[in-house]
Amino acid sequence: MSTSPGASAPSAEDALLGPADIRELASALGVRPTKQRGQNFVIDANTVRRIVRAADVRPEDVVVEVGPGLGSLTLGLLQVADRVTAIEIDEILARHLPTTVAARLPERADRFALLHQDALTVTPEDLPGPPPTALVANLPYNVAVPVLLHMLERFPSLERVLVMVQSEVADRLAAKPGGKLYGVPSVKAAWYAEVKRAGAIGRNVFWPAPNVDSGLVSLVRRDPPSTTAARRDVFAAVDAAFAQRRKTLRAALAGWAGSPQAAEEALAAAGIDHRLRGEALTVEQFAALAEHRPRPAQV
Known part of the structure; x- marks a missing residue:
């Protein structure tokens, strides 16, 4: 389905991007997904809906999304949340995403903002509007843990987080003491939140398909341990x-x-x-x- 300026806006049911839409957008922009930036675009609308449900996104939520790519998850989030701010490091993707949102969800376009920046450098002052209450993202595999920990540290307003990461990383984040997978990511994530696996994601819902499976991780903010140590x-x-x-x-x-x-x-x-x-x-x-x-x- 085209998102060109002359095309009529799709219905809410059809606003999400499918495989043909993703390939058409990528072709029009001359975008070739790169391993360097961990770009694997979600092409399955049902997976997007599943992620939004698993994230427990609510109508009053102010959502921040890291690495929106061509906008697959962005559109799903905008259909539910009060506001969505997407953080995108790729200049071409960042420049075009507002156009995609305006074409496919025109009635919600004023509730979307785009920040062209490296997520590892983002501070609360960089984000427009109210402080975010939820983080939902398909995180690039190579920077997933650093980005997650940075966002948890710098944005104490985040109440809930749902990230899609490499399956092994998901297991490590959610691991409990005593297991071989338990390590630095497990402990540091537990400092901020209750962490658990929230499901598995197969390879065929991405373009290009990655060489590994993915997993969903849910984090619900809690008070850090009571301690006099910083x-x-x-x-x-x-x-x-x-x-x-x-x-x-x-x-x-x-x-x-x-x-x-x-x-x-x-x-x-x-x-x-x-x-x-x-x-x-x-x-x-x-x-x-x-x-x-x-x-x-x-x-």
Whole structure:
């Protein structure tokens, strides 16, 4: 279905982009999806509807979307949310997306905004309108975790997040203590939110089809663990514990604490067995550990 200026606007049911629409848009813009930017465009309208439902998008929501591409998910979000702001780093895609929105959902176009910027540099001051309440995105595989953590940190107004990422990344984000997949992304995401898998996405709903399956991850904001330690100090302990994840915490945290003995003492003060490994600790335990990090001696 064409989105040229002379074409009539499609009905709400037909406003979403299908495979032919995606290819027509890409051809008209001279766009060739690149691996460098992790561009895999969703071509299945039912998958878009499923993502919007899984994200629990509400009529009062102000949604921020990262990496909208040609607008598949953007249109689905705009049909439900009060406002949508899309953050797109690709200049060609960013320039054309407002045209697609105006052609396919003209009655909602005034509720859409486009920010041509790298999501890793976006701050609340950059976004127009009210603070976002939800983040919904098909995140590029190569920057999914950094973008997610950046948005959670910089936008405390976000109440709910639903991201589509590589299946393995989804498993790592939602992993619980004690498993092999539990690691830095798991702990840092848990600092901000309750995290769970929200479904699997096959390869055939994308163009081009990726070489891996995708998964949905749901994050619902909660208060961080109660601690006197700053978030950056807790995250420093997390990074140190998993930098050498095969080692016991006493050994892995030696550099972080100043020595193996100092690490053991900090762990004991936090009520943690120094013989454990990082994968055994909850985010609350990492927070307690950070409170007992030895301070450099004053000269």
